[in-house]
Amino acid sequence: MTAAPEELYEVELQVNGVQRTASVPARRLLSDFLRHDLGLTGTHVGCEHGVCGACTVIVDGRPMRSCLMLAVSARGHEITTVEGLGTPGDMHPVQQAFRECHGLQCGFCTPGFLTTVAAFIEENPSPTEEDAREAVSGNLCRCTGYQNIVKATVRAAEIARERRA
Amino acid sequence: MKPSPFAYSAPESLDELLRVLADVGSDGKVLAGGQSLLPILNMRLAAPSHIVDINRLPGLAFVQVDESGVRVGALARHADVERDDEAHRVLPLLRQALRLVAHPVIRNRGTTVGSLAHADPAGEMTAVLALTGGTVELARLGSTRTVGAADFFLAPLESAVQAGELAVSAFFPAFPSRTGTAFVEVARRHGDYAMCGVAAAVTLDADGAVVAARTAYVSVGPTPTVVDLTETVTGRPAATADWGPAAELARASVEPESDIHASADYRSHLTGVLTERALRAAAGAAA
Numbered sequence: 001m002t003a004a005p006e007e008l009y010e011v012e013l014q015v016n017g018v019q020r021t022a023s024v025p026a027r028r029l030l031s032d033f034l035r036h037d038l039g040l041t042g043t044h045v046g047c048e049h050g051v052c053g054a055c056t057v058i059v060d061g062r063p064m065r066s067c068l069m070l071a072v073s074a075r076g077h078e079i080t081t082v083e084g085l086g087t088p089g090d091m092h093p094v095q096q097a098f099r100e101c102h103g104l105q106c107g108f109c110t111p112g113f114l115t116t117v118a119a120f121i122e123e124n125p126s127p128t129e130e131d132a133r134e135a136v137s138g139n140l141c142r143c144t145g146y147q148n149i150v151k152a153t154v155r156a157a158e159i160a161r162e163r164r165a
Numbered sequence: 166m167k168p169s170p171f172a173y174s175a176p177e178s179l180d181e182l183l184r185v186l187a188d189v190g191s192d193g194k195v196l197a198g199g200q201s202l203l204p205i206l207n208m209r210l211a212a213p214s215h216i217v218d219i220n221r222l223p224g225l226a227f228v229q230v231d232e233s234g235v236r237v238g239a240l241a242r243h244a245d246v247e248r249d250d251e252a253h254r255v256l257p258l259l260r261q262a263l264r265l266v267a268h269p270v271i272r273n274r275g276t277t278v279g280s281l282a283h284a285d286p287a288g289e290m291t292a293v294l295a296l297t298g299g300t301v302e303l304a305r306l307g308s309t310r311t312v313g314a315a316d317f318f319l320a321p322l323e324s325a326v327q328a329g330e331l332a333v334s335a336f337f338p339a340f341p342s343r344t345g346t347a348f349v350e351v352a353r354r355h356g357d358y359a360m361c362g363v364a365a366a367v368t369l370d371a372d373g374a375v376v377a378a379r380t381a382y383v384s385v386g387p388t389p390t391v392v393d394l395t396e397t398v399t400g401r402p403a404a405t406a407d408w409g410p411a412a413e414l415a416r417a418s419v420e421p422e423s424d425i426h427a428s429a430d431y432r433s434h435l436t437g438v439l440t441e442r443a444l445r446a447a448a449g450a451a452a
């Protein structure tokens with residue numbers, strides 16, 4: 001017996017300011033949609049059950065787990081992935097801060113931290129170290145030991161303030 | 166892992182949604198924030214044949230506050246409730262508990278009503294509904310009903326929500342005046358599910374003596390246990406009260422089980438220690 005082909009759903013959404021469309025089965029996770037259907041492999045996938053945070057993207061301004069969202073549910077929404085934060089020549093404050101503070105080693109967890117922290121410093125432009133720890137508490141890093149990530153988070157807010165000044 | 170295939174609908178009106186839920190019956194599963202359902206689907210612990218996504222329903226993302234309490238719609242995210250200053254003013258226990266629910270990013274998507282429907286015995290909001298004596302509004306095609314907290318949590322991961330039903334909103338009543346609250350828990354890591362969690366409400370009279378003391382627990386029983394501890398502390402001035410007997414009574418009132426995270430003995434120990442801590446904090450907040 002051959003299984004009937006899965007029904008496809010047209011998913012149209014905005015990713016990093018660009019309108020994108022693809023036809024996918026309902027069970028396609030947003031993380032896989034970004035990586036496989038749109039070719040945006042900056043979003044990483046670690047655990048697929050919400051624990052590691054590597055897949056975090058910004059949905060309508062708020063960071064969310066892309067592995068815990070169906071692509072069909074994201075229809076019509078605005079997504080920002082790590083690719084949308086900045087470029088090597090024009091880094092987002094968060095990217096600059098992670099580089100300056102050595103907030104990464106292997107880089108696997110980094111896209112999730114960058115998106116989480118980018119949204120966080122919008123909401124809290126002058127975080128304390130404690131605020132920074134709370135903000136990144138849902139992201140796992142197996143390399144750095146977190147100290148430099150916390151520093152980078154505080155520094156990112158500082159860079160953003162400097163740039164606004 | 167990835168979910169197994171399912172049919173999908175995302176109705177844009179409540180009427181249409183209730184019709185779909187009635188059609189699909191027990192083959193259907195409501196998708197709200199997905200912060201519990203998606204892990205279950207990804208790990209293939211469940212394979213419902215039809216997912217009914219409620220995220221396109223209009224008008225259900227509300228947090229309504231008046232002096233009698235806080236009503237939360239099915240699409241209000243944990244973060245919406247947590248950030249609502251009016252809700253915090255009327256019922257501080259909501260924010261006290263929500264800060265302990267997972268991590269900020271999970272709270273951006275997960276819904277408060279969804280966590281009640283999910284009825285995880287470790288879910289902080291189940292204890293908040295139980296301690297406040299709140300209610301959940303359920304709707305099915307052609308009828309609605311209201312279920313009180315005491316009848317809502319049936320067993321681990323089993324709430325009163327039946328196939329074909331949608332939990333439309335939950336109501337958390339405010340406490341009487343001069344009541345202070347606290348939520349304390351111990352988890353392996355901040356943001357993890359607690360090994361024991363205690364919600365406490367202590368009411369004082371005008372002279373600062375205890376009139377009522379009640380607690381509700383997560384992770385030490387199949388459903389959120391509410392314990393009335395008033396008899397152990399009634400009439401004592403809150404400032405100098407001995408909460409020890411209350412902690413003893415609390416320990417005697419729960420029957421925790423062992424799992425990989427903590428033994429039953431340890432959970433029972435935590436019940437005592439955290440009860441005292443929560444009552445003292447709640448009494449401090451009432452004064």
Ligand SMILES: Cc1cc2nc3c(=O)[nH]c(=O)nc-3n(C[C@H](O)[C@H](O)[C@H](O)COP(=O)(O)OP(=O)(O)OC[C@H]3O[C@@H](n4cnc5c(N)ncnc54)[C@H](O)[C@@H]3O)c2cc1C
Pocket residue numbers: 049050051194195196197198199200201202203204239265266267268271274275276277278279280282283285287288289290326330331332333356357358359
């Ligand atoms: C890493 C991680 C850590 C977490 N830690 C905690 C924690 O410490 N404490 C805690 O309480 N929670 C925790 N959660 C769970 C989180 O709070 C969920 O958001 C919540 O349990 C379920 O809400 P949801 O909207 O995501 O529901 P969903 O995942 O969409 O649904 C969960 C279940 O409830 C049903 N359901 C949902 N809404 C309705 C409705 N309106 N009507 C009828 N049925 C409905 C669904 O059919 C499903 O069976 C954690 C989650 C993750 C991923």
Ligand code: FES
Pocket residue numbers: 044045046047048049050051052053054055056065066067068
């Ligand atoms: S891959 Fe999404 S949280 Fe780990």
Ligand code: FES
Pocket residue numbers: 103104105106107108109110140141142143144
């Ligand atoms: S830098 Fe390697 S996991 Fe974080």
